[in-house]
Amino acid sequence: MNIQxxxxxxxxxxxxxxxxxxxxVMYGGRGGAKSQALANLGIxxxxxxxxxxxxxxxxxxxxxxxxxxxxxxxxxxxxxLSDFEIFKHEITNxxxxxRFIFAGLKHNVTAIKSIDRLRVVLVDEAENVxxxxxxxxxxxxxxGNTRIYVVFNPRFENDPTYQIFVKTPHPSKLVIKINWQDxxxxxxxxxxxxxxxxxxDMGRYRWIWxxxxxxxxxxxxxxxxxVSYEFHLDKTFGEPFLGxxxxxxxxxxxVVECYVKDNALYIYHAGDKVGLELNDTxxxxxxxxxxxxxxxxxxDNARPETISKIKAEGVPLMKPCHKWRGSIEDxxxxxxxxxxxxxHPQADGCRAELVAYSFKKDRFGxxxxxxxxxxxxxxxxxRYALEPLIRGRGKSVFDVVQ
Numbered sequence: 255m256n257i258q259x260x261x262x263x264x265x266x267x268x269x270x271x272x273x274x275x276x277x278x279v280m281y282g283g284r285g286g287a288k289s290q291a292l293a294n295l296g297i298x299x300x301x302x303x304x305x306x307x308x309x310x311x312x313x314x315x316x317x318x319x320x321x322x323x324x325x326x327x328x329x330x331x332x333x334x335l336s337d338f339e340i341f342k343h344e345i346t347n348x349x350x351x352x353r354f355i356f357a358g359l360k361h362n363v364t365a366i367k368s369i370d371r372l373r374v375v376l377v378d379e380a381e382n383v384x385x386x387x388x389x390x391x392x393x394x395x396x397x398g399n400t401r402i403y404v405v406f407n408p409r410f411e412n413d414p415t416y417q418i419f420v421k422t423p424h425p426s427k428l429v430i431k432i433n434w435q436d437x438x439x440x441x442x443x444x445x446x447x448x449x450x451x452x453x454x455d456m457g458r459y460r461w462i463w464x465x466x467x468x469x470x471x472x473x474x475x476x477x478x479x480x481v482s483y484e485f486h487l488d489k490t491f492g493e494p495f496l497g498x499x500x501x502x503x504x505x506x507x508x509v510v511e512c513y514v515k516d517n518a519l520y521i522y523h524a525g526d527k528v529g530l531e532l533n534d535t536x537x538x539x540x541x542x543x544x545x546x547x548x549x550x551x552x553x554d555n556a557r558p559e560t561i562s563k564i565k566a567e568g569v570p571l572m573k574p575c576h577k578w579r580g581s582i583e584d585x586x587x588x589x590x591x592x593x594x595x596x597x598h599p600q601a602d603g604c605r606a607e608l609v610a611y612s613f614k615k616d617r618f619g620x621x622x623x624x625x626x627x628x629x630x631x632x633x634x635x636x637r638y639a640l641e642p643l644i645r646g647r648g649k650s651v652f653d654v655v656q
Contacts, residue, residue, distance in 0.1 A: 255298070255334075257294050258439065259290075259291050259294060260286070260287055260291075260432060260436050260437050260439075262430060262432045262436045263280065263287070263291045263432060265428060266280065266291065266295060266430065267294075267295065267298070269428060270295070270298055270302065273399060275426055276399075276402065276426050277401070277404070277424075277426055277427040277428070278401065278403045278404070279403075279404045279427060279428065279429040279430065280405050280432060281404075281406050281408060281419075281420065281429075281430075281465060282407065282431045282433045283407060283433045283434060283462055283464050283465035284434065284448075285434030285437055285441075285444050285445075285448070285463070286432035286433050286434055286436055286437050286465075287432070287439065288405045288432060289321065289324065289378055290324065291405075292321065292378060292403055292405045293324035293325050293327070294328055295376070295403060296321070296325055296354065297328045297329060297332070300347040300352035300354070301347065301349065302399075303350060304350050304353075304371070304373075304398075305373030305374070306352075306353050306354075306355060306369055306370070306373060307354045307373065307375075307376065308355055308356075308357065308369065308375045308376070308395075309321050309322070309354055309356045309378070310356070310357050310358065310366075310375065310376070310377055311359070311382065311383070312358065312359050312360050312382040312383045312384060313359075313360050313361075313382070313525075313603070314356065315527075315538060315541045315542065316534075316541075317342070317343050317356055318534075319358075320356040321356075321378050322343075322345070322354075325345060326340060329345075337349050343355075344356075352373075359383060359390070359391060360384070360600065363386075363387070366390060367390060371397040372394055372395045373399070373400055374395065374401050374402075375391065375395055375401075376405075377391075377402065377403065377404045379405070379406065379407075380405060380406035380415045380419075381406040381407055381408065381409050381413060382602060383414065384414060384599055385414040388415070388418055408420075408461075409461075409468050409605075409606045410467055410468060410606075411467050432465075433464055433465050434448065434463055451463065451628075454612075454614075454628070455473050455626070457470075457471040458610050458629065461606075461610065468606055470609065471612065472621060473612040473613045473621050474610075475612060475613060475625060475633070476608050476609070476611055477609040477610075479589075479592055479593075480594075480595045480597060480608055480609055481594050481595070481596055482596070482597045482598075482602060482605060483596065483598075483599075484599055485522075485598060487513070487522065490515060491515050491520065492513065493549055494512065494522070494545050494549050495511075495513065495514065495639040495640050495642075496509070496510065496511050496512075496543055496545065496549060496550070496551035496639050497509070497552050497634075497636055497637070497638035498539065498554065498572070499553075499631045499632075499635040499638065500553065500554045500556065500557050501526075501527070501528060501529075505631060506530075506631055507526065507527055507530045507535065507631075508526040508631035508632050508634070509523070509524070509526075509539055509542050509635060510543070510601075510604065510632060510635045510636055511524070511545055511546070511639075512639055517591075517592060518594050518595070518596055519592045519594075519596065519636075519640075520596045520598070521595065521597045521601045521636075522598050522601060523542060523544070523545075523598075523600070524543075524601035524603055524604035524632060525538075525542030525543065525603065526632070532560060532563065535563075535564060536564045536567035536568050536569055537568075539564065539569060540569070546569050547568055547570075548571075550571045550572075550573060551571060551572045551573070552572070552573050552574070552575040552638040552641055553573070553574060554574075554575060554638065555574035555575050555577060558574060561573075561574055575637075575638040575641055576645070581644075584644055585637035585640070585644050586625060586633075588637075588640065588643065589633070589636060589637070589640075595608070604632040607629045607630075607632050608633060610629040611625070611632075611633045612625070612629070613626065614626050
């Protein structure tokens with residue numbers, strides 16, 4: 255099979271024929287071909303033995319959130335279609351009987367524990383996997399020569415994934431750090447994005463492209479307010495505030511469900527998705543923020559036709575947000591006024607972007623009062639959600655009519 259992979263990752267492929275490691279970790283910044291290598295390795299694993307190959311991440315709301323399409327792409331590119339049966343939610347290697355299945359860890363703990371003949375696990379976007387999910391997943395593969403592949407972009411040093419797989423070395427682990435410089439097929443279109451990011455905040459650049467931890471810089475807008483811990487909703491939280499920022503081109507659509515209590519903002523649900531088709535948007539919103547069907551939500555008013563369609567498909571209380579001169583600055587000031595911004599672990603996907611949300615710097619490196627037009631999808635969704643409070647500053651949360 256003619257499989258191209260960066261030289262740095264060859265040891266992961268060598269491990270297939272001469273197995274030394276039962277855990278293969280590939281981590282680093284954007285553009286290192288980690289996810290592509292994961293798909294290639296998965297297909298090769300399916301020729302070694304039968305059993306189940308679990309493809310997972312912390313949250314998977316549909317098969318489109320998985321590496322399913324990447325696996326199919328590898329099969330097609332290598333001319334192996336005759337060897338596989340490709341179903342809507344499953345792929346089977348007809349030569350060995352190996353079967354790929356796809357699942358989110360967060361909502362399938364019991365089912366994953368009971369998977370029969372689980373041999374290989376492929377974990378993509380593993381930076382989002384919680385300690386609880388790892389506690390269930392790691393002991394689960396127990397059929398034949400088991401292996402776990404872990405791919406992630408580091409966020410914070412105390413994240414469970416980094417602590418388990420990188421911070422704690424073991425002879426059975428192969429740990430490879432790879433970045434864009436190590437990928438000879440790094441696409442020019444992505445390099446243009448990288449060069450643009452190089453002109454902005456260097457802390458953000460090093461996180462995205464060099465695989466370093468996300469640092470709080472002096473330009474960070476909300477980072478010092480953000481904490482993460484579990485909380486339980488009760489009637490004292492009042493009704494939720496819901497906001498949606500539509501994705502354009504390569505930007506994600508983002509949704510948040512949040513609450514305001516005792517001068518703190520509590521984010522209970524958050525989700526984002528790149529390349530979301532309009533016909534799939536309502537269903538995705540209902541899965542990502544279930545209360546959006548029952549309570550008022552506010553969405554970016556740049557797409558009134560999208561709002562009309564979403565309202566007709568199960569989100570009847572969605573409204574277009576209002577924008578006014580200075581609305582971004584007013585929203586930032588309001589968010590900065592909270593005592594703290596608490597992110598529930600189930601909404602942890604929004605944390606890295608909110609930490610990275612920063613003010614621009616001028617050509618002399620001095621910070622301005624203008625927010626960067628990047629890493630702002632969740633911040634914008636929060637501003638839209640909280641618009642009644644931003645416009646009615648000084649009123650009690652219970653006095654504001656949504």
